[in-house]
Amino acid sequence: MTKVEYNLDQVDYKILRLMQDNGRINNADIARELGMAPSAILERVKKLEQKDVILKYSAKINPAAVDQKLLSFIFIKSNDIIGEQRVGLALAEIPEVQEVHDIAGDDGYLIKVRTTDSTGLVDLMRNTLGKVEGIISTRTTIVLQTVKEDQQVVIPE
Amino acid sequence: MTKVEYNLDQVDYKILRLMQDNGRINNADIARELGMAPSAILERVKKLEQKDVILKYSAKINPAAVDQKLLSFIFIKSNDIIGEQRVGLALAEIPEVQEVHDIAGDDGYLIKVRTTDSTGLVDLMRNTLGKVEGIISTRTTIVLQTVKEDQQVVIPE
DNA sequence: CATTCTTTCAGAATAATATTCATAATTAAT
DNA sequence: ATTAATTATGAATATTATTCTGAAAGAATG
Numbered sequence: 030m031t032k033v034e035y036n037l038d039q040v041d042y043k044i045l046r047l048m049q050d051n052g053r054i055n056n057a058d059i060a061r062e063l064g065m066a067p068s069a070i071l072e073r074v075k076k077l078e079q080k081d082v083i084l085k086y087s088a089k090i091n092p093a094a095v096d097q098k099l100l101s102f103i104f105i106k107s108n109d110i111i112g113e114q115r116v117g118l119a120l121a122e123i124p125e126v127q128e129v130h131d132i133a134g135d136d137g138y139l140i141k142v143r144t145t146d147s148t149g150l151v152d153l154m155r156n157t158l159g160k161v162e163g164i165i166s167t168r169t170t171i172v173l174q175t176v177k178e179d180q181q182v183v184i185p186e
Numbered sequence: 187m188t189k190v191e192y193n194l195d196q197v198d199y200k201i202l203r204l205m206q207d208n209g210r211i212n213n214a215d216i217a218r219e220l221g222m223a224p225s226a227i228l229e230r231v232k233k234l235e236q237k238d239v240i241l242k243y244s245a246k247i248n249p250a251a252v253d254q255k256l257l258s259f260i261f262i263k264s265n266d267i268i269g270e271q272r273v274g275l276a277l278a279e280i281p282e283v284q285e286v287h288d289i290a291g292d293d294g295y296l297i298k299v300r301t302t303d304s305t306g307l308v309d310l311m312r313n314t315l316g317k318v319e320g321i322i323s324t325r326t327t328i329v330l331q332t333v334k335e336d337q338q339v340v341i342p343e
Numbered sequence: 344c345a346t347t348c349t350t351t352c353a354g355a356a357t358a359a360t361a362t363t364c365a366t367a368a369t370t371a372a373t
Numbered sequence: 374a375t376t377a378a379t380t381a382t383g384a385a386t387a388t389t390a391t392t393c394t395g396a397a398a399g400a401a402t403g
Contacts, residue, residue: 035251052209052243066353082251086209090339094192094239097339121334129333176286177278184252226381
């Protein structure tokens with residue numbers, strides 16, 4: 030348990046807002062936006078990366094373009110002991126599983142899964158989930174339509 | 187309803203894999219990786235952006251670093267008619283709401299919300315959700331711990 | 344306060360990448 | 374086959390990234 034101090038200031042927040050919105054914005058543009066030198070921006074961005082404030086950069090790909098049209102959420106009850114997460118880690122290794130959350134109340138997980146279609150989902154549940162030791166039951170929720178989906182976080186001040 | 191043809195080939199898939207993993211990878215590096223000229227990569231990437239295969243680039247920010255430590259999922263029952271989504275669109279406008287999915291079965295939505303803490307969640311539910319017309323009921327699920335969270339999509343071939 | 348230590352920034356110099364464009368190669372269409 | 378359309382290359386130029394030195398600003402110390 031390492032308590033981390035982030036100590037971000039107003040300038041950091043501005044940089045984060047810009048980069049959250051456009052992960053490929055360049056230092057020169059950020060510098061222009063904030064009225065600073067590019068070299069100063071570079072230093073700050075590197076620091077933000079090192080402090081794990083910025084965790085990753087990624088291109089968001091249209092799931093339909095790669096034939097992953099079905100989105101589902103599955104509640105999974107497991108026999109994991111509190112704290113450990115044998116099942117959770119096994120679930121996390123499945124490529125179609127985008128998220129694994131340990132949830133309160135149900136000694137279980139909520140996972141988010143993308144497959145080609147319902148057949149792909151059934152296959153995944155049978156062939157992959159079925160082989161994970163410790164799963165007691167599942168309850169699947171199919172998404173008909175996604176109205177919003179991003180990971181933009183609210184940045185203070 | 188516009189049926190779109192994406193027509194992606196092996197090279198596109200390789201580019202997508204690289205960019206999904208590192209949204210800031212540069213054309214020169216992709217070119218080296220694929221044994222092509224940087225200018226050719228640039229053209230393809232631009233095309234992928236225009237065809238909405240690549241939807242967005244973004245920096246993933248550590249929620250804890252900006253004091254958004256609590257993640258919750260909320261099922262929301264609404265009186266929206268099938269197809270319309272008055273409530274869904276209203277929910278999508280809330281900055282703390284990262285995702286809004288129209289789900290099968292319950293004439294309702296599943297939303298993903300980040301707040302500072304449980305107090306922030308209660309405030310949001312009272313002050314913001316409470317003002318959305320058409321919400322019949324809610325059921326909240328608190329996330330204790332996240333094991334995995336990304337939007338990496340499985341890319342074929 | 345003065346001094347030291349630390350952090351952050353600016354600005355210049357250089358390295359690397361992005362972008363453009365004309366041409367060649369490849370692929371698809373008829 | 375021939376033409377048309379797409380995609381790639383390679384060179385030239387524009388921009389940006391990166392490094393580095395010194396200055397400025399802040400924090401900590403006595």
